[in-house]
Every structure is written in structure tokens, then in C-alpha cells.
Amino acid sequence: MKKYFIITMCFAFVLMLAACSKTSEIPGDNTPDKENEPIPVSQYYEIPEGVSPLTGLHYHGDGRAIIVQIENTIEARPQSGIAHADLIYEMEVESTITRLTAFFLSEYPEKVGPVRSARKQQIHLWSEWDYLFSYFGGSEKEGQNIYEIKEELEINSPDNDGMGSGKEFSRSKDRKSPHNSYLNLSNLIDNTYDYKPERRTIYYDENVEIDGETAEKISLMYRADNKIEYRYNSETNEYERYINGEQMIDIENNQQVAVKNIVVQYANHYKVTDTVYTNIDLIGSGTAEYFTDGIKRTGRWEREDIDSPTMYFDENGEKIPFKPGKTFIQIVRNDTKVITE
Secondary structure (H helix, E strand, O other): OHHHHHHHHHHHHHHHHHHHHHHOOOOOOOOHHHHOOOOOOEEOOEOOOOEOOOOOOEOOOOOOOEEEEEEOOHHHOOOEOHHHOOEEEEEEEEOOEEEEEEEEOOOOOOOEEOEOOEOHHHHHHHHHHOOEEEEOOEOOOOOOOHHHHHHHOOOOOOEEEOOOOOOOEEEOOOOOOOOOEEEOHHHHHHHOOOOOOOOOOOOEOOOOOOOOEEOOEEEEEEEOOEEEEEEEEOOOOEEEEEEOOEEOEEOOOOEEOEEOEEEEEEEOEEEOOOOOEEEEOOOEEEEEEEEEOOEEEEEEEEEOOOOOOOEEEEOOOOEOOEOOOOEEEEEEEOOOOOEEO
16 A cells, blocks of 8 residues: 555656646746746737736736825835836926826735825826826816816726725824825735726837947936936946935835836926916927936837827837836926936
8 A cells, every 4th residue: 555655646746746847838927937038029019928018027917007196205205115116107296396106016015105196197197007096186176187087088997096985095103194195005906906907018128239328327306305316236237216315215125216217208397377286298299318227318209199108219210129127207397407427
């Protein structure tokens, strides 16, 4: 009996090894073998299986990204969860105050925030990406009402509005309201996200040759208390982010925010009459600067209409590829000075 038992166990072990060897062949499986394979090129609506639409890296998941509207005032810093974001936009909302619109897909942190309200331009961004959007209310003035704009744009992707049911939001005790609203994205993805997003991406190609002028330090400013600097780390091939001369960190793990690519997107800004609100043209075109691997490239951005993605082009009008990795997109005024060294 013992002899037959040993033979049976050995046969079972062989079957188990065979099953494990097949696992690495599953499209999108994030195994070490898969990580060593070349990453297929992804371009806007062309996304190969097993590639993250937000980073262009190998990825195993179902594509349900979460967008979170995060406060960016002194009272809100350092923020929670931002070191885990795959893609972040920064843009003005009012009186040159900016907010961060952060996208999470590769990880769903248990604490993200502080979460704040949305404006017209964030709704236009939401319509472009088609993911679940988490925010805490928003402007409701005539012509600025985010709920009416959502209906006008026929946005079908779900939202998680703290001014509604407040589901999945919590208040921390170490900060005063309204700077203390946070989200647990793990709970949100498990309990609320029953929507399959439309897939789109940015143009990522790990084999692209980056040519241009040296840019190992990038400086720009939205206002006196929001001076931004990126410093290139040649060991990690990433740009490390600083704000007002200090590292921009995630308070949950003390990790500095670092990205592979930076896009500076110049756009028309308007002050809304009789309000403190700023509106931004995110549909149309304008100039752009791109920073990857310590090198600066220039070109233009274009978003044809509300149903189109924002595309980035080089000086010759060709679509410009980025290296796979995290990206930070700075939406700035046309007269913003960006200094590179």
C-alpha cells in the first residue's frame, strides 16, 4: 500500500508542476517569466492583452481603474496613496489652486485622499477615460454644474460621490474638514465597481529612442505655494517629484512620488465671471513638452472632440511614443514658464 501511495503522490506532484507551467502562458499573467518578455506596443485604442492601459507595462487584471479627485493645498499635503497612482493629472480648479486627478489600476490602496470636489474640466477628463470617478461633490453654478455636464456628455461610467450616499468614504481625525475625507480603494473595487470600462491608453513603446535636449531638472510653478520640481534619477530612470523644495511623499509609506514620463500640456485658461472658478480648454489643441529618460522633446497635443482621446505629437506631426511606466501630466497656462537644466 505504501508503494502505491508514494507512486500516486509523485504522479499528483508531476500534474501540479505541469499546471503551474501553463499558468505563465495566460495572457496578462504577471509572472517573472512574463515580466522578462518584451512589452507589446500600445497606442490609444490599440491595447495588447496583458498590458496595462495606464502604464504600458505587463499587467494582470480586468482593467477597472479608479479615478480619484485629490486635494493639493498645503492643508492636504502630504497626501495618501499617491505614490501608488499609475497616472496623475494636475490642473487648476479655482484662483490658481490645483487639484490632482489620480488614476489607480495596478494597485488599490486602502487610504487615498484627501478627496475633494470636481469641476467642469475634470468631468471632461472623466468622459475621455471612462473609469469609475470618485469625488466629493462639485460646482453647481449655471454653466458649471458638474451633474448637468455629466448628463450632457452622456457619461455612462459609474461615480462615487461623497455628497451622495458617501459610500466607502471615511473621515480622519488628524485633520480638519474638508481636508480629511479618504477612500479605501480595495473596498471600492470589491463592493461598488460592477462596470466594464472602454479600453484606451497612451502611446507606449519600450524600444523608442528618445532624442532631444538634456532635461535632468524641470521646474514650473502654479502659484507661490505650489512650486514644482522634477529631478531625474539616472539609476531608476525616473523623475522624482518635489514641491516647494521638499520631496513630494505619500504619507502612508513615506515613499516619494516618481514617474517615468512627464507631459506639460499648455492650454487656454479662463476665469468664470462672478466666481473663483477656472475653466480650461481640454478639447482642441496646443503645444506640449515631453520628458523621458532625462531628455526633453517638444510637440503638440490634440483632442478632436468630447468622444476622442487626447493624442500627443512630435514637432513633425507624428504620434509621439513614451516609455512604459507611470506618467504625470501637468495642465498649465499658455504663459507658464517651464525651466529645464
